[in-house]
Amino acid sequence: MTGNRNIRFSTRVRGSCLAGWIAILGGLLATAVPAFAQQVSREQDIVELRLGQRIKVDDGTCPAGQVKEISGTNMTSTGVVRTRKCIPRLGPKHK
Helix, strand or coil, X not given: CHHHHHHHHHHHHHHHHHHXXXXXXXXXHHHHHHHCCEEECCHHHCCCCCCCCEEEECCXXXXXXXXXXXXXXXXXXXXXXXXXXXXXXXXXXXX
């Protein structure tokens, strides 16, 4: 009898560990996806900006070879404060 109980216990432990790993992987994937910068063609297309989120806007307001980056930098009582800056456009290198 004690042998069967140990087998059932070890199965439950493995199952709960698997569920834990699945939860950890799901959490990592959920946090990794927003890390990628999105790109839109107009600043008016940005509806909701989260704290720490970065969105690239290609509207032609920055010099050649650069793109505007809108980022949510500070949380206030009215919402997230947006900052705008021109950053180098990342793309294939040309000789």
